Amino acid sequence: xxxxxxxxxxxxxxxxxxxxxxxxxxxxxxxxxxxxxxxxxxxxxxxxxxxxxxxxxxxxxxxxxxxxxxxxxxxxxxxxxxxxxxxxxxxxxxxxxxxxxxxxxxxxxxxxxx
Amino acid sequence: xxxxxxxxxxxxxxxxxxxxxxxxxxxxxxxxxxxxxxxxxxxxxxxxxxxxxxxxxxxxxxxxxxxxxxxxxxxxxxxxxxxxxxxxxxxxxxxxxxxxxxxxxxxxxxxxx
Numbered sequence: 001x002x003x004x005x006x007x008x009x010x011x012x013x014x015x016x017x018x019x020x021x022x023x024x025x026x027x028x029x030x031x032x033x034x035x036x037x038x039x040x041x042x043x044x045x046x047x048x049x050x051x052x053x054x055x056x057x058x059x060x061x062x063x064x065x066x067x068x069x070x071x072x073x074x075x076x077x078x079x080x081x082x083x084x085x086x087x088x089x090x091x092x093x094x095x096x097x098x099x100x101x102x103x104x105x106x107x108x109x110x111x112x113x114x
Numbered sequence: 115x116x117x118x119x120x121x122x123x124x125x126x127x128x129x130x131x132x133x134x135x136x137x138x139x140x141x142x143x144x145x146x147x148x149x150x151x152x153x154x155x156x157x158x159x160x161x162x163x164x165x166x167x168x169x170x171x172x173x174x175x176x177x178x179x180x181x182x183x184x185x186x187x188x189x190x191x192x193x194x195x196x197x198x199x200x201x202x203x204x205x206x207x208x209x210x211x212x213x214x215x216x217x218x219x220x221x222x223x224x225x226x227x
Contacts, residue, residue, distance in 0.1 A: 004156075034215070043204055043218035044157065045116075087156055101170050102147070102216065104156035 001026050003103045006088050010109035013078055021073045021108050023088030030103075032091040033064055035073045037084045038107065044087055047073075078112045085109045116140060118207050118219035126225045127195050135190045135222045137205030145169070146188040147216060148180060149204040157204055163188055164210070200226045 006023045013019050025033075033050035048055065050062040050071050061074040071090075075082055088105040117140040127133050139146050145164045149157035159172035163182035177193040186207070192199060202223050206216035 043221050045218065046215060049215070101159050101162065101172065103159070104149075106154075106156045 002105075003027060003092070004088055004090050004105040006086075006105035007108045009107075010111060012111045012113060014113055015078060015080060017078050017112075018074065018076050019078055019110060020075075021086050021088070021110075023071045023073075023090075023105055025069050025071070025088075025090045025103070027090070027092050027103075028066075028069060030069075030090045030092055033062075033071050034089040034102075035060075035062060035071075036087040036089055036104075038087055039084045047086070075110075078110075080112050080114060083110055083112045116207075116217035116219070118205060118217055120203075120205050120219035120222050122222060123220065124223045124225075126227065128227050129195055129197060131195050131226075132191065132193045133195060133224065135192075135203050135205075135224075136187065137190070137207075137219055138187045139205075139207030140217055143207035143209045143217075144186050145208045145210060146182055146186065147206045147208070148188070148190045149206065150174075150199075151202040151204055151221075153201075160190065195226045197226050200224060 004025050035047040036044040037047045038044040050064045054063045059076045063072045085107040087107045090103050119138045121136045147162040148160040151157045160174050161171040162169045166182045179191045182188045202221045204221045205219045208216045
């Protein structure tokens with residue numbers, strides 16, 4: 001089983017639609033969770049951190065369920081500019097001292113159509 | 115923009131050659147992480163440097179090595195290049211005071227022929 005698994009995608013939705021991405025992780029000791037966005041041929045950019053209480057930033061809502069080892073990202077009223085790949089990221093203890101490393105999912109591609 | 119820069123932006127090498135990629139971290143950041151991202155894949159962690167010392171390593175062979183300098187900029191060196199090393203190499207900087215939030219440079223796209 002992969003350490004971080006995401007919906008395979010791609011998702012094709014019309015403008016204004018609501019779309020949800022899911023991500024599961026295998027390491028119950030994982031402590032921090034993030035969603036990054038990556039545009040084609042560009043570097044990943046932090047979209048939002050994911051907190052246990054859930055958090056919202058405008059049209060974006062992230063949820064964490066530690067019991068099920070599951071995080072989600074909801075995009076409401078999707079825009080053409082939301083078209084990108086969305087990457088789920090989980091921290092895990094590294095193999096040196098107290099460092100942590102980020103484990104990345106493969107990403108889910110979203111295309112918002114006019 | 116994140117303030118993280120990488121050079122060169124693109125590079126073409128042949129099998130067996132060696133390559134050095136460079137990264138300048140964001141001002142105030144003391145940690146640099148390197149990732150390899152193959153087409154259609156998520157980034158794979160190569161290693162991390164914190165205050166000039168290696169601070170964790172992913173599943174990459176020893177021919178992938180690195181350095182961090184006193185100004186916290188960093189280099190990634192790859193010896194004996196293989197075709198499968200063709201990928202986007204991403205550098206991310208972070209500050210221990212900000213948790214694990216990492217800020218990425220634009221990447222170096224390496225093609226090995």
